[in-house]
Amino acid sequence: MRLIIKILPKEIFAYEEISKYFIHSFIWNLLKDTEFSKFHDTKKFKFFTFSNIFPVREFKFNEEKLLIISSPNDYFVDTIAEKLQNIRYLKFGIHEFEVKEFKKFSMELKQRWETSTPIVLYENNNTNTYYSTNRNPDLNFFLERLKDNALKKFNAFYNKNFGFEEPIFDRLFFKRQVAVHMRKDMTDFLFLGTLWEFELNLLRMNEEKRRFYEFIMDCGLGEKNSLWFGFVNMKREKGWVVLNK
Numbered sequence: 001m002r003l004i005i006k007i008l009p010k011e012i013f014a015y016e017e018i019s020k021y022f023i024h025s026f027i028w029n030l031l032k033d034t035e036f037s038k039f040h041d042t043k044k045f046k047f048f049t050f051s052n053i054f055p056v057r058e059f060k061f062n063e064e065k066l067l068i069i070s071s072p073n074d075y076f077v078d079t080i081a082e083k084l085q086n087i088r089y090l091k092f093g094i095h096e097f098e099v100k101e102f103k104k105f106s107m108e109l110k111q112r113w114e115t116s117t118p119i120v121l122y123e124n125n126n127t128n129t130y131y132s133t134n135r136n137p138d139l140n141f142f143l144e145r146l147k148d149n150a151l152k153k154f155n156a157f158y159n160k161n162f163g164f165e166e167p168i169f170d171r172l173f174f175k176r177q178v179a180v181h182m183r184k185d186m187t188d189f190l191f192l193g194t195l196w197e198f199e200l201n202l203l204r205m206n207e208e209k210r211r212f213y214e215f216i217m218d219c220g221l222g223e224k225n226s227l228w229f230g231f232v233n234m235k236r237e238k239g240w241v242v243l244n245k
Contacts, residue, residue, distance in 0.1 A: 001077040001218060002070045003104050005084070007097040009059040018059075020228040021182050022092040023050055027069065027226075030083040036076060045153050047073055049220035049231045051116055064100070070231065072157060072218040077104060107234065109214050111200055113169075114235035118178050118193025119222035121145045130192040133177050142194075143167050149223060150216045157215065162208060171199040182227070191224065197235050 027050065031037050039046060048071035059065065071077050084102050091097070121131040121142065131142060147168035155162055175195040182189045200213065220230035 001072075001074045001104060001106055002068050003077050003081055003102060005067045005069070005102040006100040007053075007065050007067065007090070008062045008100050009065065010061065010089075010096045010098060011059070012061055013059050013095055015053075015056060015058055017095065018053060018092045019182065020180075021184050023053070023067065024227055026090060026092060027080065030080050034079050034083075036079060045156055046226035047071055047153070047157055047219050048076060049117075049225035050228055051231050052228075059095070062098075065097075068231075070218045070220070072215045107217060109202070109210060109217060110234040111202055112235040113198040113200070113217075113232050115175075115195050115197075115221065115230065116233050117228050117231040118180060118191075118195055119146070120191050120193045120224045120229045121149065121222045131194070132192050133174065133194060139172070143169065143172075146221060150212075150221065153219055154212050154215050157219075162212060164209065169198040170201050173197040180229075191229070193222075193229060 027048070028037070028040050031040075048069065050070065051066075051068040053065050053067050055065070069077065069080060081102060081104055084099060087099055089096055089098055122145070123129045123131040123136060131145065133142075136142075150168060151163055154160070173196065175197065177192065177194050180191045180193055182191065202210075205213070217232055219225060221232055222230040224230070
């Protein structure tokens with residue numbers, strides 16, 4: 001399930017002034033004194049992600065912006081929506097916004113996907129090294145790590161032992177690699193991420209596999225989803241690299 005929030009800036013300022021960490025902190029502040037607050041400091045999967053604030057351009061006074069929070073846990077989304085009912089104004093960092101309205105919705109699972117925010121994957125957990133297309137252009141390595149991460153999250157969420165042999169996506173189109181800087185508690189972090197378009201063959205899916213893809217569509221792809229990474233949407237077809245016929 002997803003929650004789209006319509007917000008109105010109360011001043012003019014640059015788009016880059018709103019850190020992803022500000023939004024991350026805002027979500028956790030909403031979850032204070034709920035059953036979800038205990039997960040903030042755990043190393044377990046958080047099972048949510050969020051979009052860019054969009055349209056992606058300078059903030060102007062009272063010019064409408066949108067933010068989407070997404071989770072496979074409907075109760076998580078319901079809890080945030082309930083908290084927002086009592087909020088008229090919010091702050092990301094030092095900048096104030098008016099909450100104009102919000103709405104819960106579900107996305108239909110479709111054939112073509114796109115990453116709206118970068119996918120982050122560990123290439124080596126022990127050295128804290130993130131996957132880089134420059135260092136490792138092997139698409140099979142990327143897809144195997146992506147699938148392994150997605151299955152771990154799905155099985156942890158549903159307490160299952162689900163798996164499948166074929167690649168997680170049938171086709172993919174690489175867009176670009178990006179470096180994302182974040183600052184938390186006076187410490188700077190650098191994440192390497194990649195942007196993609198993917199395609200699925202929905203016709204050969206059984207019910208359990210469809211449930212898996214609906215889960216990762218709302219939970220996000222790759223690591224660090226609760227920090228904004230791996231948010232996905234549905235997408236039109238483009239030039240594809242065929243991986244699985």
